[in-house]
Every structure is written in C-alpha cells, then in structure tokens.
Amino acid sequence: MSKEVSVVIVTRNRPVLAIQAVASILACDHENFEVVVVDQGDVPLELSADPRLRLLRSEPGLCRGRNQGISSARFDRIGCTDDDCVAPRDWVTRIAEVLEPDRAGLVFGNVCAGEAGDGLIPAHINQQASSARTPWQRNRIEGMGACMALRRSAWVELGGFDEYLGTGAPLPAGDETDFAIRALVAGWEVRTDPRLELVHLGERQRDELADLTSSYWRGTGAVFAKFLRLRPGPALFSLTGLGLRWLYGGGSHVARSTEAARLARLTSFLHGFRLGFTTPLQEGCFSAPDGLQRRVAPPGGE
Secondary structure: OOOEEEEEEHHHHHHHHHHHHHHHHHEEEEEEEEEEEOOOOOOOOOOOOOEEEEEEEEOOOHHHHHHHHHHHOOOOOOEEOOOOOOOOOOOHHEEEHHHOOEEEEEEEEEEOOOOOOOEEEEEOOOOOEEOOOOOHHHHHHHOOOOOOEEOOOOOOOHHOOOEEEOOOOOEEEOHHHHHHHHEEEEEEEEEEEEEEEEEEOOOOOOOHHHHHHHHHHHHHHHHHHHHHHHOOHHHHHHHHHHHHHHHHOOOOHHHHOOOHHHHHHHHHHHHHHHHHHOOOOOOOOEEOOOOOOOOOOOOOOO
C-alpha cells in the first residue's frame, strides 16, 4: 500500500518558477499525495485546479509559511522544497521511502544545481547516506531545506520551525540546521540520503553572493549559540568541528576564499552568535519577532 505524503512549497513573488515547481511535483508517479502551496506574494498566485493541490496565503517568512503549510497537511510524511526547484517523477515516492524508519524525524536529500548563466546556483551533494541519533553526532549531517523530508509528528513535538530564522526573518538563514539540532536533542534520528534528489534553479548573481554568505553565517552563528544554550557539551564538540572546517577549508569553497572573505564570514558568524545568546528562547525557539504564535496542530490537520 502506498504511503501518503504531503508536499509543502512556500513561494513569494516568483510565479513562473513556482508554477514550474508545482507542476513537477504534480507529475510525480506516487499513488497518494497532496501538494500544499503557501503563497506570500504581493500579487496572489494563480495555479491550475487539481484535486491534489491546495493553495494557502500567509504573511512573509519562509518558516512561517512552512509552519502554516505543515499545520494544514493531512499526512505524517512531509516533503519540503522551494519554489525554484524541479523534482523528478520519483521524488514523492522517495520521501515515503527515506522516512520509513520509525524515529527518522528529518532527512536531507541532494540539491543539484541546474544550468546557470553568469551567476551561481547553490547546491549540496551528499555522496553517501549518513545518520545521526544524538546531538553529539550533529557534524555527520549537512543539507539544504530545498530538499528535505520530515515527519509531521516530529514537527509537532518540536513546536514547528523557528520563525526567527530563515528567509524573511530577522536571521535569514540557519532554519534547517536549527530544526535538525532540535530534532536530535528530542531523540529523533536525522539522516542524509542521496536517493532523495532534485534540481535547484535559483541562480544568484555574483554581486549577491557577499550578502548571501553573510546572511548564511549570521544565521549559523545564532543557531550554534542556541545549541550551546540547549546542550553545551555536544554544541562545543560541534563548534570545534565547524571551526576546523573554517580554518582549513573542509573541502568547501572556504578553502579557496581570500583571507578577507574568510574573516568576513567569521565576523558574520560572531554577530549571529551574539544575537543567539541574547534573544529569549521559548520552548527551544527564539521568541517570535512579532509576537505571533506558531501554528502547530496535531497530526491530521486543523
């Protein structure tokens, strides 16, 4: 029997890409799934009618949109992707497969770069599957929110995504890393699985990269400060690994960066780290920037 899956896509002011992303999901060959699109655009998105498709509206904020979409989802197995991605026909089936272990709360897949012009398309490739079951093992797990699967029951237990993090929030990055850390703290397994894979089309121009990198490291700094507040021992161990990667490159583009660029990353990280220590926490999440409550409902939808 087919495992039911809900796919959640948050979109804002990218109608052409969003329509393409939704069409690729609806073309998947899984037997029983739904697509929940959360539109945050200035002009309402128009999508072709499909019985598997629901279109919601929300205020801006990636994690706010994810929380609203997952709150409305009908099924426990959830796939999340972005409005500038295209999924292969077996993507929904892969979501059902990679979440098969009972305590698999979050799984990151591969994000492959599509064809780019003069800019750069962010991507992340895991060559082999890996698993972390405790906060001490967090360094085993890396991934992008553009391709991830999670259990709605884990999302409910954790109180949703932290709406202080992610695109459109005060700290516009680090949201998926934060969710992974909190899942590990709560006893859920977090995995990477290269069987789950899609294509990212979101090209960034060269003059955008400095701001993008600064945002990423500022969000990462805040997440690790929170991790230190929640679990000091594992956080210090993970920070040591992160520091070594920054110092020696760790196989990333950091190794090819200029000294000035590496210092800029460190400055952004420390800025975020300070914010992560001074921002109040409520049940593992930073206090919502506007006082709104996260919309977390029991499994089965509202």
